[in-house]
Amino acid sequence: xxxxxxxxxxxxxxxxxxxxxxxxxxxxxxxxxxxxxxxxxxxxxxxxxxxxxxxxxxxxxxxxxxxxxxxxxxxxxxxxxxxxxxxxxxxxxxxxxxxxxxxxxxxxxxxxxxxxxxxxxxxxxxxxxxxxxxxxxxxxxxxxxxxxxxxxxxxxxxxxxxxxxxxxxxxxxxxxxxxxxxxxxxxxxxxxxxxxxxxxxxxxxxxxxxxxxxxxxxxxxxxxxxxxxxxxxxxxxxxxxxxxxxxxxxxxxxxxxxxxxxxxxxxxxxxxxxxxxxxxxxxxxxxxxxxxxxxxxxxxxxxxxxxxxxxxxxxxxxxxxxxxxxxxxxxxxxxx
Amino acid sequence: xxxxxxxxxxxxxxxxxxxxxxxxxxxxxxxxxxxxxxxxxxxxxxxxxxxxxxxxxxxxxxxxxxxxxxxxxxxxxxxxxxxxxxxxxxxxxxxxxxxxxxxxxxxxxxxxxxxxxxxxxxxxxxxxxxxxxxxxxxxxxxxxxxxxxxxxxxxxxxxxxxxxxxxxxxxxxxxxxxxxxxxxxxxxxxxxxxxxxxxxxxxxxxxxxxxxxxxxxxxxxxxxxxxxxxxxxxxxxxxxxxxxxxxxxxxxxxxxxxxxxxxxxxxxxxxxxxxxxxxxx
Numbered sequence: 132x133x134x135x136x137x138x139x140x141x142x143x144x145x146x147x148x149x150x151x152x153x154x155x156x157x158x159x160x161x162x163x164x165x166x167x168x169x170x171x172x173x174x175x176x177x178x179x180x181x182x183x184x185x186x187x188x189x190x191x192x193x194x195x196x197x198x199x200x201x202x203x204x205x206x207x208x209x210x211x212x213x214x215x216x217x218x219x220x221x222x223x224x225x226x227x228x229x230x231x232x233x234x235x236x237x238x239x240x241x242x243x244x245x246x247x248x249x250x251x252x253x254x255x256x257x258x259x260x261x262x263x264x265x266x267x268x269x270x271x272x273x274x275x276x277x278x279x280x281x282x283x284x285x286x287x288x289x290x291x292x293x294x295x296x297x298x299x300x301x302x303x304x305x306x307x308x309x310x311x312x313x314x315x316x317x318x319x320x321x322x323x324x325x326x327x328x329x330x331x332x333x334x335x336x337x338x339x340x341x342x343x344x345x346x347x348x349x350x351x352x353x354x355x356x357x358x359x360x361x362x363x364x365x366x367x368x369x370x371x372x373x374x375x376x377x378x379x380x381x382x383x384x385x386x387x388x389x390x391x392x393x394x395x396x397x398x399x400x401x402x403x404x405x406x407x408x409x410x411x412x413x414x415x416x417x418x419x420x421x422x423x424x425x426x427x428x429x430x431x432x433x434x435x436x437x438x439x440x441x442x443x444x445x446x447x448x449x450x451x452x453x454x455x456x457x458x459x460x461x462x463x464x465x466x467x
Numbered sequence: 468x469x470x471x472x473x474x475x476x477x478x479x480x481x482x483x484x485x486x487x488x489x490x491x492x493x494x495x496x497x498x499x500x501x502x503x504x505x506x507x508x509x510x511x512x513x514x515x516x517x518x519x520x521x522x523x524x525x526x527x528x529x530x531x532x533x534x535x536x537x538x539x540x541x542x543x544x545x546x547x548x549x550x551x552x553x554x555x556x557x558x559x560x561x562x563x564x565x566x567x568x569x570x571x572x573x574x575x576x577x578x579x580x581x582x583x584x585x586x587x588x589x590x591x592x593x594x595x596x597x598x599x600x601x602x603x604x605x606x607x608x609x610x611x612x613x614x615x616x617x618x619x620x621x622x623x624x625x626x627x628x629x630x631x632x633x634x635x636x637x638x639x640x641x642x643x644x645x646x647x648x649x650x651x652x653x654x655x656x657x658x659x660x661x662x663x664x665x666x667x668x669x670x671x672x673x674x675x676x677x678x679x680x681x682x683x684x685x686x687x688x689x690x691x692x693x694x695x696x697x698x699x700x701x702x703x704x705x706x707x708x709x710x711x712x713x714x715x716x717x718x719x720x721x722x723x724x725x726x727x728x729x730x731x732x733x734x735x736x737x738x739x740x741x742x743x744x745x746x747x748x
Contacts, residue, residue, distance in 0.1 A: 201627060201632075237636075438654055
């Protein structure tokens with residue numbers, strides 16, 4: 132516990148502030164609230180890891196920030212301030228100018244994110260022209276430069292390949308190049324390394340860290356893989372049922388987790404430790420977004436639940452330097 | 468149908484279409500006579516001097532057929548170009564815009580499809596007077612609906628594809644996204660829809676010219692020649708037979724080509740042909 136992560140930035144340095152973000156989808160079973168008051172901040176050039184199981188709202192958080200929630204879904208309340216601008220109040224065209232130029236997003240499964248019938252170099256060049264303000268004549272050359280920048284071997288050859296000819300690792304490098312085309316201040320990487328094999332994952336993480344420090348770019352690293360989060364993120368936010376249940380410096384959150392869900396996540400992680408034979412899977416399932424309870428959404432699965440957890444919805448409280456948790460139960464007497 | 472047979476049919480269709488265009492383009496070179504010139508021989512049967520005979524006022528049938536190909540193909544193709552352009556834009560905008568835009572566009576399509584095309588053409592021509600250009604425009608303006616529906620369906624299927632979402636996530640402007648990334652994915656559909664539309668647009672042009680509402684004398688048109696043959700076809704069979712056969716062959720050839728292109732470019736669309744054929748006449 133002594134080796135604390137660097138102190139989190141003061142609010143004035145915050146690049147991105149997300150507050151009470153709520154996103155809902157109307158459905159036949161009622162309104163599905165996929166984000167239920169997401170709140171976090173991200174400082175300039177800092178990296179925040181966003182973890183949680185599938186369906187917890189990680190991707191929807193990214194899409195909500197960029198105004199890309201697929202219809203009929205809608206952000207119904209909350210605030211997203213980026214460099215002091217309220218993104219949720221921007222019109223479509225203003226928002227488009229934020230995308231790519233200020234905030235870029237890369238996805239898992241990179242090869243599906245390219246136009247299948249266009250050479251990747253042309254796609255990078257197109258973006259350079261559209262969002263990178265590069266002159267048409269210079270775009271092709273700069274595209275190759277950008278591909279070189281993401282350490283693709285023989286970039287001028289890669290530029291002439293079609294998406295289906297790229298391996299997963301190459302594809303993700305091209306995707307990173309495209310994300311960099313508009314020189315964004317924030318890169319949202321949604322499971323950007325997941326699904327690739329481990330050495331490639333490490334290379335992609337390394338590449339992102341490199342461009343991040345070089346361009347002083349902040350990163351929102353979305354992953355279900357706690358290991359990768361521990362590697363890249365100085366701060367971490369744990370999501371459950373559309374809300375952030377615990378947030379703080381990565382070392383603190385992973386070293387001294389407060390929320391029973393965070394602890395369960397950490398226990399469910401495979402390790403090389405021989406003494407522990409089996410993984411502890413968490414029983415049960417998260418509540419459906421159409422049936423969020425009025426009390427703590429983790430109640431049904433919580434090993435530490437108390438009677439009052441069924442009475443009220445916990446609000447965020449501080450449990451250490453910049454370490455906050457949404458849980459009523461007092462910190463694990465034994466753990467910390 | 469075995470695919471080799473289908474492919475052969477499409478090749479034959481394509482060959483006939485190319486031939487028809489060649490004849491239309493080279494009509495002045497190939498025609499043995501001035502198509503509007505009155506020869507001395509009236510109602511001459513096919514023979515050595517007039518291969519396909521002459522008509523009631525002594526004009527050479529072969530020459531008129533060659534020049535008639537110009538009217539039929541030009542009017543048919545131009546009308547289809549107009550229809551495809553409107554249909555593509557409406558389909559792209561409706562599919563991408565969704566919501567109210569989509570609803571308005573698609574209800575307009577339903578409304579227009581409910582009007583019989585030829586009847587609409589008759590109304591317009593009755594108002595402005597007959598001319599080939601008017602026929603072209605009217606057929607174009609009444610033919611775009613099927614294309615709009617097909618393109619819209621394609622856009623709906625594509626708009627949530629990851630590469631489109633990803634392109635938006637990195638700030639690609641919508642206009643560019645539509646033209647550069649969505650439209651190319653629709654070209655197969657559009658080409659097939661256009662080819663299948665050609666056959667029945669050419670037929671519609673012939674019908675209107677037959678009624679005297681399309682191409683005007685002295686210009687030749689296949690439909691007009693059929694009309695001129697009406698009174699005398701029992702004795703002068705060649706006046707009705709040759710233009711009739713040409714209309715039939717041209718229409719069938721376009722349809723065969725369209726079927727072939729459909730199988731080749733877009734096997735999923737096997738139903739649009741019947742929809743397209745059903746929507747006129």
